[in-house]
Amino acid sequence: MNQRVKQGLRTIASAIGILAAIYLICIIIFIFATNSQRQDQKAVAAVAIDKTPIIKINKTYHLSRSVKSDSVVGTDRKGHKYYFIYLSHSKKSYLYSSNSGLSEARIRSIFLSKHPGHSNLKIELGWYKARPVWEISYKKNNGNYGYALYNFKDGKEIYFIDNI
Numbered sequence: 484m485n486q487r488v489k490q491g492l493r494t495i496a497s498a499i500g501i502l503a504a505i506y507l508i509c510i511i512i513f514i515f516a517t518n519s520q521r522q523d524q525k526a527v528a529a530v531a532i533d534k535t536p537i538i539k540i541n542k543t544y545h546l547s548r549s550v551k552s553d554s555v556v557g558t559d560r561k562g563h564k565y566y567f568i569y570l571s572h573s574k575k576s577y578l579y580s581s582n583s584g585l586s587e588a589r590i591r592s593i594f595l596s597k598h599p600g601h602s603n604l605k606i607e608l609g610w611y612k613a614r615p616v617w618e619i620s621y622k623k624n625n626g627n628y629g630y631a632l633y634n635f636k637d638g639k640e641i642y643f644i645d646n647i
Contacts, residue, residue: 523571527553531567535578536560542587546609546618548632554608556587566635568610577615584635590617593638594631598645601629608635616641 524543531537537557541564544554554568564581585593587606595601607618615635622628629645 523553524555527567527569528555530569530576531555531557534576535565535567536563537565537567544608546607546611546616548609548611548616548618550610552609556608566608566615568608568615570610577610579615579635584615585617585633585638587617590619590633590638593633593640594619597640598631598643611641 524545528540528543531540535557536559537555538560540555540557542556544556546552546554550570550572552568552570554566556564556566558564564586566579566581566584567576568579569576587608591604591606594604601621601623603621605620607620609616609618611618611632617633617635618630619633620628620630623646625646627646629643629647631643632641633639634641
């Protein structure tokens with residue numbers, strides 16, 4: 484083979500090797516960066532299963548507004564739905580039966596009826612100013628973000644901020 488072709492192949496192989504190494508480093512950084520959140524979610528799920536009637540976790544949530552809170556939705560042995568919110572800073576927890584608040588689906592419906600045209604909603608359950616809340620965040624077509632907070636118990640809109 485021509486010396487020039489060999490040099491070109493070595494350069495391409497080196498570039499591919501460097502890109503693969505960068506890709507692996509990014510994956511490792513991502514895993515370590517999200518590890519604490521996954522551990523928090525596992526810990527909250529364990530507390531919920533150990534200290535409440537919940538025996539099956541259906542979904543986990545994380546919200547960081549005025550305080551950091553991790554939440555789960557789960558069911559008991561009879562199939563009743565519960566919402567469990569854990570405040571890691573103060574080590575306090577709150578358990579709500581499904582009939583004492585609104586579901587994620589109901590909050591989504593309320594939001595879309597008041598603010599139509601939004602898609603790709605991210606909904607989180609958590610704690611804000613001494614009460615349970617649902618947070619809905621979204622990205623608009625123009626690239627701006629928005630979010631709304633709803634009271635968990637009655638579905639009243641607390642905040643609506645658009646075009647951030």
